[in-house]
Amino acid sequence: MISPPIPPSLTGLGARPFSFYPAIGNIRHNQWIYRRASWSEILVVNCRTGEEIWVPRQFVGEISAVNDPVVILGLTRELEYRDGAVTPVERRVIEMPVAVGGNRGLAAVPPADRKRSRPAPVIGIRLESPRRRWLKWLGGALAFAILIYVLLANALRR
Secondary structure (H helix, E strand, C coil): CCCCCCCCCHHHHCCCEEEEECCCECCCCCCEEEEEECCCEEEEEECCCCCEEEEEHHHEEEECCCCCCCEEEEECCCEEEECCEEEECCCCCCCCCCCCCCCCHHHHCCCCCCCCCCCCCCCCCCCCCHHHHHHHHHHHHHHHHHHHHHHHHHHHHC
């Protein structure tokens, strides 16, 4: 069984400023100072605003090896700051509007309201037509006949 990855040592950051990558959404300034950590979260302070936020450790990735121009702390998922908490970004699918005079069809009816009277039909799928298959057989037989002819011609010459 594979063991979970070892979390990075954040104590090495000390009082040096660092940036998250990707940056946490809904926060303008992306420069932070590490304050402390618990077993499940780390507390960071924004350098410009002084705002403290807790970032779950499950989203904290690796620390960059290069410190120039700033240390980068990678995030495993794209996060956003909302309602005083950091949460993963949730992308939602937006339905395109119907053109003027267009017909919505089944798309206008929610899936829960659609009634299925029978299962969808199963359609046999053929990758090639029967005519093409017949031509392949004919080509193969012709190639075989030519091979036999060449072998017999060589055998009778000797």
